[in-house]
Amino acid sequence: MHEHEHPIAAPATALAPSAISVIRCSGQDSIELVGQLFRPADPFLHAPGHTIHHGTLTGTSGEAVDEVMVALFRAPMSYTGEDSVEIYGHGSPAGVRRILEALYEVGFHPAAPGEFTRRAFINGKIDLTRAEAINDLVNSQTLEAHRLALDRLGGGVQTAVEAVRADLIALMAQIAIQLDYPEEDTGEITLDDNLLADCAERLRTLAASYRRGRLVQEGVSVVLAGRTNAGKSALFNMLLRQDRSIVSDLPGTTRDYLEAIVDIAGMPVRLFDTAGMRSAGLRSVGEPIEEEGIRRSHVVIAASDLVLYVLDATDGMSDEDRHRIAEIHAPVVLVWNKTDLTTAEPPDGAVPVSALTGSGVAELNERIFLVAAGDGGAAAVGDGGCIGGASPSGVVIDSARQHHLLTRALESIEHTRASLGRSMPADVLAVDLQDAINAIGEITGEVATDEILDTMFGSFCVGK
């Protein structure tokens, strides 16, 4: 426990100009090594943990590199469980680079992606579900995604699966007793099938939350298509305007009414307006080249998860519309726009909206979520405009790894129950039950190999 590994350092904030940048250091001798570069070194080197010090960070030849604050943390009271230092400098990419160079010169190694969190796991500070939640939290694009990740960070998944695992271990003990005392063998295995069924049900509910979790965390891309003047841009603007909870534009996203990220029922949706696209690619130099824009639209539509095909309700659906819709491979939601101007009946399955007044937009959002989820039955819009599908405990998972292991555990439990029904011998039941216990153990990291850890933490950012 609380091993001291070789010292590592990495930037923990984005390499962009900002007020403050943070560099994280952890491992064997990390306080002493930073002390070689920090002036005044003396109160810092012998200070208690959880104190913060003002001074100058220097290079190895003593030249000032930045004016900084440094916080020190003494094992095991730190994020990693090791001795650690955090350096708060001016938010200058150049400064961060100079500080890192100095740290590497005195003996720090560049941290691998997720290495700080991996050490926290190895030192028993967090389980794997919390480690994954940290990554989700950082990458959450909507407030709903952030809320769900925070629940997992609080131990929601860990608590739920460890409770099931404890029950399964108790059941295993029942089998073990009967294996250990075969002389008492009545030919009939005594095992609480109700408890087994309840365990399966709890895992099933958690596994079922995966679809919602993934949609809320990952999001989908949605393209607006339709004839000129159907009101695509008006609808695009309406979907942007009613959005109150998107947290930030993704890097590279320009809110130029061509492409934007909007929050639809807690799900980050990358929304494209093909009307805007007609000219956007060439806008900076003047005249648009119309054919080029149309070709670009086709590329975007082909790559999308869902197409909103906008119809003008005052004009109806034409053969051209039917032809265009037939060419789209992605799921299509028909939007019957301009209901403020006409009472014409929409075609089958079309969602009546008015991009002008906003009427019908809430229903459209719900439809988008349901089609994105690929299953109108399992998910439903719940409280606060957010989509349902959480487990009764409220915990929602989004990890493909966890979902895979839950599925494996479920299969093993169902095998056990089937064997029990067919009065199979105790050792057969034990094998399946043990596999369920192991699968759940892998979820939290109770059972973990280097390979599992390499895969998991490899997807983290450096500095995490």
Place this chain on the structure above:
Amino acid sequence: MHEHEHPIAAPATALAPSAISVIRCSGQDSIELVGQLFRPADPFLHAPGHTIHHGTLTGTSGEAVDEVMVALFRAPMSYTGEDSVEIYGHGSPAGVRRILEALYEVGFHPAAPGEFTRRAFINGKIDLTRAEAINDLVNSQTLEAHRLALDRLGGGVQTAVEAVRADLIALMAQIAIQLDYPEEDTGEITLDDNLLADCAERLRTLAASYRRGRLVQEGVSVVLAGRTNAGKSALFNMLLRQDRSIVSDLPGTTRDYLEAIVDIAGMPVRLFDTAGMRSAGLRSVGEPIEEEGIRRSHVVIAASDLVLYVLDATDGMSDEDRHRIAEIHAPVVLVWNKTDLTTAEPPDGAVPVSALTGSGVAELNERIFLVAAGDGGAAAVGDGGCIGGASPSGVVIDSARQHHLLTRALESIEHTRASLGRSMPADVLAVDLQDAINAIGEITGEVATDEILDTMFGSFCVGK
């Protein structure tokens, strides 16, 4: 001194997914207000300054918003000189937004750009030259720019100008005595003209460093132009390859061999390859549209600070080249490329290089800097490949504000000296000398109005 103003809060790190995000809080009751949202509140609320605490940041209704570390600083031992708190959360834009909302609900105001630094200035923690250096430091794009900004943050400019100001005040005292005791008036003002000349010289040297400072801090845009097959792309790649000290790509910059930031003699240069531009605008959809690419090249060339016109030494300069060069309005550097293939004499003023072997590239870099500086005499490449032009103290300024005030002070000193030479009365000398003293006082902020501060801090980022 150390006033407590109303509490302010702002993000201090970029709103991008990262390991850690920092939110800065300062002002009256800021510790108590954060305490309303931080669990456990108790050790935190009564802890000494410069301590750091682990816990949960909640919303006003008590729900967890993030797991955080909070550092508290007690006045006057803080960045602003006020009671302050820094919150280190997970680097999630969604989380930062939720935390800020909670902070605003309990009474924090959103901080104006540069407001933390403005308060640091008002509370006497730093002068205006250091405040400007903080902004420069954050925005420095090369290691050289970072180094020069750090010198200014260390007080290089402040020390230099305050020494001059002290000398001028001493000279003012000489005049004042003669004004106060007119009965001793000999008709001749006694004033140390050598000292006056020395003051002017020191200010002049500092003012002269402005050109270099501005180039290193701001940089220039340079376009590669020339006929097809002259070797533009090869030269572009060579300029990228030999670059060892650029600190980061600017936002939006893709190193796709179309546009890149390179460090030329400490100066950040945004380099455009018009050859790459031919197809880049439309690359994502397949075939390039050649005419469009050529039109885009012309737009980029027209907006550039300098054009490198690349000639193929094996082919010489053609009438087409002369025609194209004549059309360029920006300063042009002729590059005589492919010297590895021929010993042909370059045209007048052309720099012979081989983009293949790298021969001549150092000379080309120097020429780029000198032409960018607009003066081959004043600036010269000095130690370590960096361009000279620093004052003897090594301090280099980059602030237009400081340069303007230095120029005003210089003019006033020269007026004073001229009046002295013409034996003008003491009160005439006093007016000019006082203006020089005032101008220097404005540089450090010894003399500052709200208007000056509004202009200066308005260019800062929020959270600084």
